Amino acid sequence: MEVCAARAPGKIILAGEHAVVHGSAAVAAAIDLYTRCSLCLMPLADDEAAATLELDLKDPGLAFSWPCGRLREVLLTDEAAGAREARPCSPDRLASIARLLEEHEIPEAKIWLSAGLSAFLFLYTSILGCRPGKVTVSSDLPMGSGLGSSAAFCVSMSGVLLTAAGVVTAVGGISGEGMGWELVGKDDLELVNRWAFQGEKIIHGKPSGIDNAVSTFGSMIKFKKGELTNLKSSNPVKMLITDTRVGRNTKALVAGVSERASRHSDAMASVFNAVNSISEEVSSIVELAANDEIAITSKEEKLAELMEMNQGLLQCMGVSHSSIETVLRTTLKFNLVSKLTGAGGGGCVLTLIPTMLSNLVLEKVIAELESHSFRCFKVEVGGQGLQVCQGGCSYFNGDVV
Ligand SMILES: Nc1ncnc2c1ncn2[C@@H]1O[C@H](COP(=O)(O)OP(=O)(O)OP(=O)(O)O)[C@@H](O)[C@H]1O
Ligand SMILES: C[C@@](O)(CCO)CC(=O)[O-]
Ligand SMILES: [Mg+2]
Known part of the structure; x- marks a missing residue:
């Protein structure tokens, strides 16, 4: 039994969200909340009929299992066609995957999981073929x-599958982390990113690629038309995240913005252009070295103004929501x-949490937001991207510990 x-x-x-899908620049950063995938690759069974591919999704609390013979029969494939090159999922293959999913009863309330399940089956069978294994997420x-x-x-899934395929290798440990997580070299990260993008296409339809890029490479990045620039910041920005819990x-949403853009092409082109200028300005402010209090305050004021302008343009695109407006009004009171x-x-x-904001006020803001049944997260911004644990990681009850 091989575990990674x-x-x-x-x-x-x-x-820059949404506008980035239409070619504008956007700025994104990794946060210290992770998705973990573990893979236990089973030896090719003597008893062919008993071999299965299992997927245990801890968050929605659902588990799935496919006999490897059935995967071969429906997908008309056995061996992976080569993991070193990321290939798109053809419409025929997507239709075959949909047939495999129909054989499972996914509760109606969790039907939104189907896109993630399709991405999983595509990535697993493309990278490892129809080999028996158990994946836990x-x-x-x-x-x-x-x-x-x-x-x-998609990034953690591609990372674990490519590691198991022997195509991606760890390059060294992360100091201060006792879990055995190791970093991955640049070329390997590029490959993981390309596979993850193919998975995102199944889930999102028309992703820009910014989300998989920042999840793979970490840090803070500017992203425009598939090109990524690393942003170096001496004073990391502090952000509070509020989850409105509105699903x-x-x-x-991406399709809705594209439809609005086709109805009002000139007006929306101007909106996307304005967002591009905002993202360019945000990226240069982030990189400004600010060594004294006045400089930091003016950097934060500029960022706040640009965020406010970007929010107005997102409203123009039709992607705000009454719950989002409630968060805006609540935080504006402070x-x-x-x-x-x-x-x-x-x-x-x-x-945006200004450096000079006292903890007392921050706690009051959080308490008021949570009184609306929202959930707040304080996160570290701009950390590491993909990490892997290759052999040597302990595996207990489906979880890597
Ligand atoms: N831990 C997980 N377990 C199973 N499926 C997951 C998991 N995380 C994400 N997914 C899949 O991704 C889908 C959510 O993707 P979606 O792009 O709509 O939201 P998001 O990625 O959280 O937000 P955004 O794209 O705006 O950053 C889920 O419906 C599911 O199919
Ligand atoms: C809405 C969007 O711009 C960001 C989603 O996190 C979509 C994308 O860029 O793929
Ligand atoms: Mg997404």
Whole structure:
């Protein structure tokens, strides 16, 4: 029994969501909330008929199992066609995967999981073929809330599968972490990112690639038309995240913005252009070295103003929501600026926390937000991307410990 694991972070988008799908720049950063995937690869069984592929999703609390023979029969494939090159999922293959999913009873209330399950079956069978194994997924991220849970799912999944395939290797430990998590080299990260993007396409329809890129490479990045620039910041920005707990679906929201753009092409082109300028300005402010209090305060004031402008443009795109407006009004009472993050339509909102804000006031803001049944997260921004644990990781009851 061969065990390996991978973890990949969620993200926040400081500026540019949606517009980035239409070619504008956006700025995003990794956060210290992770999705973990572990894989226990079974030896090729003597008893062929008993071999299965199992998936245990801890967060929705659902488990699935497919006989390997059935996978071979429906997908008309056995061996993986080569993990070193990321291939898109063809419409025929997606239809075959849908047939495999129909054979499982997914509760109606959790039907939104189907897209993630399709991405899983595509990634597993493309990278490892129809080999027997057990994959377990658990996450700190709320699902479908704007913190990039789909990207963290696809990146950690691609990471663990490519590690098991022997294509991705760990390059060294992370100091201060006792869990055996190791970093991955740049070329391997590029490959993981390309596979994860193919998975995101199944979940999102038309992703820009920013979410999988920041989850894979970590740090804070500017992203435009597939090009990524690392942003170096001497004073990391502090953000409070509020999850409105209003469920939404990124694929539908992205499609809604594209439909509005086709109805009002000139007006929306101007909106996307304005967002591009905001993201460019945010990325240069983030990189400004600020060594004294006045400089930090003016940097934060500029960021707050740009976030406010970006939120107004997201309203123009039709992706705000009454719950998001409630967060904006609540934080404004404390002179704090907020904007939605991710696809909007509910989900999560970012609030800029100025360095000079006292903990007492911050706790009051959180208490008032939580009185609306929202959930607040204090996160570290700009940390590591994908990490893997190759052999040597302890495996207990489906979880890597
Ligand atoms: N831990 C997980 N277990 C199972 N499926 C998951 C998990 N995390 C994400 N998913 C899949 O991803 C889908 C959510 O993706 P979606 O893109 O709508 O939201 P998000 O990625 O959290 O937000 P955003 O794209 O705005 O950052 C879920 O419906 C599910 O299919
Ligand atoms: C809404 C969007 O811009 C960000 C979702 O986190 C979609 C994407 O870029 O793929
Ligand atoms: Mg997503």
